[in-house]
């Protein structure tokens with residue numbers, strides 16, 4: 088075995104490195120670690136190590152090596168990215184490169200390296216490229232373990248999930264040369280897609296997110312042949328069209344509104360404002376991984392440290408974190424790099440900060456909408472949990488039915504169902520049978536139970552929804568309604584006397600649904616744009632927004648800080664709607680108020696300009712605290728021309 092050092096490899100020109108004989112080498116890295124690399128690894132390393140040519144004094148350490156990156160796995164589409172990332176980070180850390188402008192030449196080189204990998208390596212290895220054909224699919228379906236996995240499928244979510252797990256283990260342990268298996272192991276085939284081909288298609292959902300009760304038990308290789316399978320699968324395409332047509336529109340429009348709202352936060356300044364205003368934040372594992380790059384006060388040493396994301400010793404502790412909300416720079420349109428965090432090193436200093444942060448956030452939001460149709464297979468049975476008044480009146484069973492509790496006395500009690508939510512109920516009551524799709528009658532979130540036994544009747548409004556899942560009425564309740572004298576109150580709501588209702592029958596059902604992604608997106612917008620009670624404090628607002636978003640996907644808190652900061656105002660009681668920097672009352676305001684009072688540019692770019700000008704001109708054009716605008720003279724000449 089030949090001995091060779093990492094620096095010697097770097098000294099060999101790229102074209103010569105291909106001449107290395109096919110064997111193993113003992114490579115000594117600059118951190119004195121020796122690793123066994125084959126000539127293939129060395130060639131790949133040499134391409135990525137071009138980065139070290141720009142900073143030749145940087146030691147080439149063993150973690151900047153493709154065998155460490157692969158860690159026993161197969162080469163796949165991410166390998167070169169992870170490898171370049173490892174080298175890039177090491178070079179930046181060793182040479183103390185922080186500012187984006189200093190990183191830019193390295194980034195340009197990364198781009199060139201990826202190009203040369205495509206142009207040179209991909210060309211040279213073309214003799215080793217294989218294709219996949221139908222026989223690979225047919226053969227893998229005949230595999231004993233795969234056949235056994237299919238035999239065990241039952242029509243419930245747990246069984247489908249179990250089958251997917253069996254497929255995974257079977258494919259990963261499969262030693263055959265089947266090219267489907269090879270592609271699966273190297274992650275050239277996405278795991279979910281492989282599941283849907285080899286395994287069952289699983290549970291699919293309707294346009295209204297309801298999960299069809301029967302799963303599709305065959306996959307795309309065997310084919311969908313029954314009428315039921317084809318009909319329910321057709322909903323997937325309909326959902327996808329629907330998402331592209333309406334949901335993407337919604338989220339992209341939200342994106343534009345938020346960009347306009349956040350733009351006054353203009354740039355990041357490479358300095359430390361020295362603020363001593365910290366945000367206390369309780370660290371959990373889920374929170375920690377969304378804080379990377381943030382600075383916090385290490386109270387033992389009284390110094391600022393930045394979070395890398397793997398500080399397990401901070402978990403279950405409260406830390407004092409620097410935030411954009413606490414920045415003390417004089418110019419409110421600027422944020423210092425220490426308050427914002429290390430995320431500021433990843434973009435040009437002259438980028439508009441507010442715009443950029445919205446773009447980061449909304450890119451992920453839109454992506455999560457686009458991928459909804461792929462997520463359907465992951466439908467899992469979940470037991471619903473009632474809280475508050477709902478828990479006082481009802482209990483649930485495994486099928487998510489709601490029953491009146493045994494101890495509730497129904498004598499003299501009335502159930503009031505909102506007319507607006509059960510639009511089709513009257514039509515249904517005229518039918519002779521009750522064999523209908525109950526979910527089409529309407530969905531309920533709030534109901535009222537009125538107790539008429541008291542002198543002054545007591546009404547309690549009960550929320551029977553579970554997360555974003557609403558309830559429907561059951562067949563037994565429908566039959567009961569038909570058997571009693573249905574009344575309606577002054578608002579047209581249905582009033583049902585409960586005296587004779589059999590408590591053994593379910594009242595409501597909460598059907599299994601996939602997560603409502605568009606409701607999630609709308610809530611993101613609402614949390615930022617609307618100033619609901621309790622959220623006028625910027626820190627409360629940031630916390631609510633952060634917890635809502637990281638429930639669905641990863642998002643660095645720095646991004647959200649900027650968005651929340653953009654909605655703070657200096658002193659809204661005194662009509663000062665400038666950004667709330669260095670204010671004693673930096674309360675958040677709603678989008679409408681901010682657009683009207685902060686900047687004429689924002690007001691005139693946003694929708695319904697005519698209405699704003701006609702009805703709010705006196706407020707909008709005369710604000711003493713707003714920056715002046717050329718249009719002012721047209722609307723309030725008395726203020727401008729003296």
Ligand SMILES: [Zn+2]
Pocket residue numbers: 359360361362413414415416422423424425426427
């Ligand atoms: Zn600062």
